[in-house]
Amino acid sequence: MSSPAAVNPSADLAPLQLVRIAVDCMGGDHGPAVTLPACQAFLAKHPQAELVLVGTPSALAAATGWSRCELRFATEVVTMDDTVEVALRKKRDSSMRVALASLKPAPEQASNAVHACVSAGNTGALMAVARYVLKTLDGIDRPAIATVLPHRLGGFTTVLDLGANVDCTPEHLLQFAVMGSALVSAVDGTPQPSVGLLNIGEEAIKGSETIKRAGELLRAAGDAGHINFQGNVEGNDIFKGTVDIVVCDGFVGNVLLKTSEGLASMLADFIKQEFTRGPLSLLAALVARPVLQRFKARVDPRRYNGAALLGLRGLVFKSHGSADAFAFEQALARAYDAARNRLLDRVHDRIGHTLQAQLLAVPLAGQAQEKAA
């Protein structure tokens, strides 16, 4: 199955000349000890970027006088253990919230516009506050979290949703496919990224009722040229690089991400254990060191740190909470690429071209049955 002529409605969007990113400097396990050095390194490599550093006055003291940086103070910090409730209702002047609020459009001050926000704060709180402060885009019921996983062809597979939505309808999965397409076309420059629906077999008759109906919806969207839908894919296809984007509900996405992290971490430990088992192994480790380091660099998850929260009226990127400065810098770079290539406009355009036409106009077998029942 293939969609011969998927349309990219944002093909002629010009990139931004200047990108301003708000950084929640207090988020993550390490806070400013990691985020500030990361911001410095990022600025050095991105001359067309400016940062809005958000944090407590004492935490930001070290950044006083940094060029291309504006400091914005907040009195509170959302911790990694704070509940959504606390982040949302109690800590109204948190660095996370102030950073997110800076994304809200302020037409009079367009020259000060902030184009993206990056935080390593806890995911549940970040999503909830972002949703509250920014609201979702028209045509999007629920925002989704998208990240990339490396595949064996040397590139990355974008997977969404990763845990924002545990119970998804077929329509949600279509929205994820459209938003994922916008993300990949913005960040990787792929004009018509291919989309697969995660399932337990390649045949269209496989899977739950929700998945089968999602398959119908995605196929219709593919046939209409709104996405480049390639059909069902299976778990192993993520690492084969079969498609650019893999769409699944947040429960499955979260399980597959954590399972992958757990397996990779166990295998890395096993390798380390075997190479430190006695003097001969240690000698082998010494000789093999450059090879092992190349391997390690190749699968280093810090390289692709930075998950996108898609579907909001503002670009939000989430760094891993345990990120070090190198990893956090990658999250900043991902946010920069997305903002520079106008991801928000792309999502907006694609949603406009796809969802309204698609969801409202195309009668689906599943829906028809439901109505008849």
Add this chain to the structure above:
Amino acid sequence: MSSPAAVNPSADLAPLQLVRIAVDCMGGDHGPAVTLPACQAFLAKHPQAELVLVGTPSALAAATGWSRCELRFATEVVTMDDTVEVALRKKRDSSMRVALASLKPAPEQASNAVHACVSAGNTGALMAVARYVLKTLDGIDRPAIATVLPHRLGGFTTVLDLGANVDCTPEHLLQFAVMGSALVSAVDGTPQPSVGLLNIGEEAIKGSETIKRAGELLRAAGDAGHINFQGNVEGNDIFKGTVDIVVCDGFVGNVLLKTSEGLASMLADFIKQEFTRGPLSLLAALVARPVLQRFKARVDPRRYNGAALLGLRGLVFKSHGSADAFAFEQALARAYDAARNRLLDRVHDRIGHTLQAQLLAVPLAGQAQEKAA
């Protein structure tokens, strides 16, 4: 959370002195070229085992006169591409079906009883034919597929379901927990194996409605001493060895298994590529060879080949279709251990002690709400 005194109703079951296993010699990618050598190797290591070799006369000719082997002929073969429909309705004299049918109790011929069946045939066909020929146990709505994955503590985590059931109710998940407990206590000798419910967070409030209600059911079963329930676990816990058994629906289980296979295979290829990148790497590979081989052996999936189809009136084990003789022999050994330790009786006993008491007597918040609504 812990279940202080889980009861094992089969604690005093005596092991079988003689185990007879029916082998579908035609199944899998390689058929008798793999299954027959595997059977020979298995018999050499298991003096208390007998085999019933099922296949076409020409395929079994090589096994004529083997000791402790009975040959049983079938005229048809279910291929790896055959649909469930074909396996079930057209090929009524397939080796798969004849092997499965040999499990049906025949009281007059008790001395010829077959205790387990092993096939490397296609999973969908095997499950469908097994269900048709054997039927499910009382108290079991749907059979489940269980396999083991290695964890970092050196043991294995049993995961079920792996794809037999895409839409599961909370009651199905409880049945999986009970059957998984019987499996682990039979094969590993763990009297009270611990059970975790796969979720996207450890807190009881996480997850879909189905998962939350399954959590209530499992907790009630744990409190009543029917299983040793440890609460929610996440994807990475599978490889941490947090619990002996991880319960999930077949969609999630299938995705996590295939994702894990895909990731492990990619990482293995990356290691190989790095160790063959130029002459210095090749030298390193030579020096590191024993270490790498130890690593490879440690994570070799052939070692734990053999998934159990649980909930049927007969013990059925499924080998990976691509298994070689070593891997197929492991599947035979797993079936042997399970049959010898009377897995079928254990499942039956546990279901009797747990499910009827549990499901019929304990009112659940979720169900009460539904009724009220």
